[in-house]
Amino acid sequence: MSCPVRPKPLKHKASLFFTFFIKRNSWLSGLFERSYVMKTGRVKLPGIEIVIASELPLVKKIMIDEVDKYPKNNLLHKLLEPLLGESIFTSNGCQWRKQRDLMNPAFAHARVGEVFGLMQQASDDMLMRFAKIEQGNTVRDMDAEMTFVTADIIFRTIMTTKLEPNAAKKITAAFTRFQHQSLKITMLRLFNIPLALFGFKERKRKQAAGEIRQTLESLIRPRYDAISKGDNKHWSDILSTLLVTIDPETKQRFSFKEIVDQVAMLFLAGHETSASALSWTFYLLAEYPEIQEKAYQEIEKIVGQNKINKEDIKKFTLTTAIFRESLRLYPPVGFMAREAKEEVTLRDKIVKKGKTVIVSPWLIHRNKEHWDKPHQFDPQRFLQQHSSPLKAKYLPFGMGQRVCVGASFAMQEAVLIIASFLQQYRVETVAGFQPKPVGRLTIRSENGIKVSITKRL
Numbered sequence: 306m307s308c309p310v311r312p313k314p315l316k317h318k319a320s321l322f323f324t325f326f327i328k329r330n331s332w333l334s335g336l337f338e339r340s341y342v343m344k345t346g347r348v349k350l351p352g353i354e355i356v357i358a359s360e361l362p363l364v365k366k367i368m369i370d371e372v373d374k375y376p377k378n379n380l381l382h383k384l385l386e387p388l389l390g391e392s393i394f395t396s397n398g399c400q401w402r403k404q405r406d407l408m409n410p411a412f413a414h415a416r417v418g419e420v421f422g423l424m425q426q427a428s429d430d431m432l433m434r435f436a437k438i439e440q441g442n443t444v445r446d447m448d449a450e451m452t453f454v455t456a457d458i459i460f461r462t463i464m465t466t467k468l469e470p471n472a473a474k475k476i477t478a479a480f481t482r483f484q485h486q487s488l489k490i491t492m493l494r495l496f497n498i499p500l501a502l503f504g505f506k507e508r509k510r511k512q513a514a515g516e517i518r519q520t521l522e523s524l525i526r527p528r529y530d531a532i533s534k535g536d537n538k539h540w541s542d543i544l545s546t547l548l549v550t551i552d553p554e555t556k557q558r559f560s561f562k563e564i565v566d567q568v569a570m571l572f573l574a575g576h577e578t579s580a581s582a583l584s585w586t587f588y589l590l591a592e593y594p595e596i597q598e599k600a601y602q603e604i605e606k607i608v609g610q611n612k613i614n615k616e617d618i619k620k621f622t623l624t625t626a627i628f629r630e631s632l633r634l635y636p637p638v639g640f641m642a643r644e645a646k647e648e649v650t651l652r653d654k655i656v657k658k659g660k661t662v663i664v665s666p667w668l669i670h671r672n673k674e675h676w677d678k679p680h681q682f683d684p685q686r687f688l689q690q691h692s693s694p695l696k697a698k699y700l701p702f703g704m705g706q707r708v709c710v711g712a713s714f715a716m717q718e719a720v721l722i723i724a725s726f727l728q729q730y731r732v733e734t735v736a737g738f739q740p741k742p743v744g745r746l747t748i749r750s751e752n753g754i755k756v757s758i759t760k761r762l
Contacts, residue, residue, distance in 0.1 A: 308680040309589060309634060310739055311671075314338045331743035331751070332488070333639070333667070341671050341679075345652045352497035353380075355661045356654050359668050361675070363651055364697035367643060367664055369705040373398075374649060377707075378642035378661055380494065384487050384746075387514035390566030394574060403552075407559070408567065411546040417717045420462050421615040424718050427457040428725045430467075435730060438758060444735055446753040451583040451722075452477050452576070458718055459575035463568055464524055465542040472520055479516040480573065484745040486510035521568055522561075529561050543571065578637035579715050581747045582701075583722060584754045585635035586628055588740055589682050590723075591732040591756045596684060600624050601727045601761075610728065618720050624727075626687035628719045632701035634682060639667035639748045641703060666700050667748065732756040 315337040340346065344360035358364055367375045376397035385395050393404040431454040438445070453473050460468040486509050493503055525544065532548045539545075547564050551557070559567070590597040603623045643662045648655065656662060671679045675698040677686070702709035709715070726732075735757055740750035 309592060309682050310742065311680060312742055314340065333742060333744035340668055342673065345654055347654055350495045352495045353661055355663055356651055356656050357663045357665060358651055359672060360652060361697040364664055367662060372705050374646045375643035375662055376646055378644045381642045384491060387511045388483060388517060389570045390562065392566045392570035394570045407550055407552060410550060411543045417713050418615060423461040424458050424721055427454055427461060428722055432725060432729060435758060443757045443759060444755055445758050446755055447587040448584040448750055448753040452580040454722060455576040455579040459572055463543045463571055465540060466524065476517050476520055479513040483510055483513040488745045518565060518569060522565055525565060525568060529564065575711055577747055579718055581637040581749055582632050583719055586631040586723060587732055587756060588754045589631055591734045593682060597731060600627055604724050604728050613721060613724055618717055621720050621724055622688060623684065624720050624724050626684040628723060629687045630682060630684040633670045633699060635748055636666035636670060636701040637747045639744045640665045669698060729761055731759050731761060733759065
C-alpha cells in the first residue's frame with residue numbers, strides 16, 4: 306500500500322550551512338532518516354542547543370511526571386508575543402496557573418454539548434457554499450475551506466458572531482504571513498544572526514500580528530466599553546464571561562489588552578489546529594476512496610439523510626478513527642518546545658539549565674518502535690485500540706496538565722464536519738496535484754489541499 310505524502314528525509318544529518326537554508330521554509334525539511342528512529346537527539350546550532358526526546362518514558366517525564374522542570378520555551382513566547390501577548394498558551398508557573406483559573410469559567414462555555422448548535426450552524430453554512438459549486442468547476446482548496454469553517458465556529462463560540470468572508474480572508478492571510486516570517490526570524494535567532502540586519506522581516510511579522518489583533522479589537526471594544534458603563538445586556542458566550550470575570554486577588558476585571566490576548570489565543574489556537582487536521586483528513590479521504598466509502602456507509606446507516614445531532618457523533622466510530630489517524634500522520638503542532646528549568650539528564654544527554662527540550666509528535670507518531678507501518682494511513686489501528694491510544698506515543702493535543710483544553714471541542718467539531726460533508730459529497734484527487742507539507746507553527750500544505758468535489762446522487 307502506498308503511503309501518504311511526507312517530506313523525504315535526508316540520508317544524513319545536514320551541515321550547519323545546509324540546515325540554515327533548507328529549514329528557512331519548513332523545519333520538516335531538515336529531518337534525516339535517523340530522526341524517525343532515535344530515542345534522543347541533540348542539535349547544536351550557533352544560537353541554541355536542542356535535545357529532542359522521543360523515547361516514551363522520557364516524553365512522560367517531560368510532559369507529566371516532572372512537568373514543572375520543563376516550562377514552555379522562552380523563544381516560543383517571544384515568537385508569539387506580538388500576536389498572543391501574555392496569554393495562557395505561552396505563560397508559565399504561577400502566571401499560567403492564575404490565568405488558567407481565571408479562564409476556567411470561560412472554558413465552560415466551550416463545553417461540547419453547549420456549543421453543538423453553533424457548530425452545526427457553521428457546518429450548514431459550509432454545505433451551502435459547496436452547494437454553489439458549478440458543474441465542471443468542482444476543484445476546491447480544502448485548506449481554505451476548513452480554515453473558514455473552523456474560524457467561523459470558534460468565532461461564534463467566543464463572540465456569538467458569524468464570521469464574515471472578508472474578515473476571514475484578512476485574518477487567515479495575515480496569519481499565513483505571520484507563520485512564514487516567524488520561521489525566518491527563528492532561524493536567524495538559532496544561528497545568532499543579529500535581527501537588526503533583517504528588521505524588515507520582524508516588521509512584517511508584527512504588522513501581520515497587528516492586523517489580526519485589530520480585527521479582534523474592533524469586535525471586542527464595543528462590548529468591553531458597554532460592560533464598563535454598566536450595560537448588563539445578557540450574552541452567553543466566552544467573551545461575556547471574560548468581560549465580567551474578577552481576579553480574586555486584585556478585585557479587578559481583565560484589562561482590555563488582557564482580554565484581547567486571551568481571545569486571540571482562543572481564536573487562533575481554536576481554529577488553526579483544527580483547520581490543519583481537517584485539511585489533511587480530506588486529503589487522505591481523497592487518496593483512499595475505499596475508506597471514504599466505508600465512512601459514508603457508516604454515516605448512511607446511522608443517520609441516513611437526516612440531520613446529524615450531538616448524540617450521533619459518538620456513533621461514528623470509523624469517522625472518528627479516520628480523524629484520529631489523520632492527527633497521527635499530520636499532527637497540527639509538530640513539535641512542542643520546552644526549556645530545562647535546571648540541569649537535567651535525559652537518557653545519556655546532559656541538558657543544562659535554560660537549554661531547549663523538544664517533544665515532537667511528528668517524529669513520535671512516525672517512529673516504527675511505537676507504530677506498525679508508521680507512515681501508512683490505517684484508521685483500523687484506532688478501532689482496534691477502541692479509540693484510546695494511551696501512553697506517550699499519541700499526543701496530537703499534548704499531554705499532562707498542559708494538554709489542550711479544547712481537545713473534546715476539536716474532536717466533536719471535526720467529526721461533525723466530516724460526517725456532514727460525506728453525507729452529501731465525495732472528494733476525489735486532482736490529477737497532477739500533490740500537497741507539500743511544511744512545518745512552521747503548525748503543519749500545513751504549502752500549496753493547499755486541492756480536491757475535486759462531487760455531489761452524491
